[in-house]
């Protein structure tokens with residue numbers, strides 16, 4: 629999965645973070661697909677999770693400051709992503725199968741979230757700046 633210009637939401641800091649987010653998802657995918665062993669998968673998971681949490685928090689701070697109306701829904705979507713990461717982590721630690729559909733979930737989540745909730749959020753922030 630690679631960054632494409634159509635992923636840009638018009639706020640450079642957010643775009644940079646999303647590009648990094650995507651790179652970390654790709655790293656995790658490679659670690660699982662190449663079957664490099666649980667240690668490396670766990671490191672890739674930890675990196676993605678740490679970055680995702682920071683990124684979500686940064687978005688949520690801006691939402692709070694602006695009294696963003698769709699905040700509760702958006703925060704819920706962020707929480708679901710973290711839950712799914714925790715589930716992949718558990719499966720990795722316990723050597724369980726079934727991580728591939730979860731990776732699909734992460735990929736689909738990322739693009740749907742970006743083109744849905746994040747785009748709405750970015751548009752509303754850009755409008756607020758102009759107004």
Ligand SMILES: [Fe+2]
Nearest residue numbers: 646683687746
């Ligand atoms: Fe985001």
Ligand SMILES: [Fe+2]
Nearest residue numbers: 687741745746
């Ligand atoms: Fe978001």
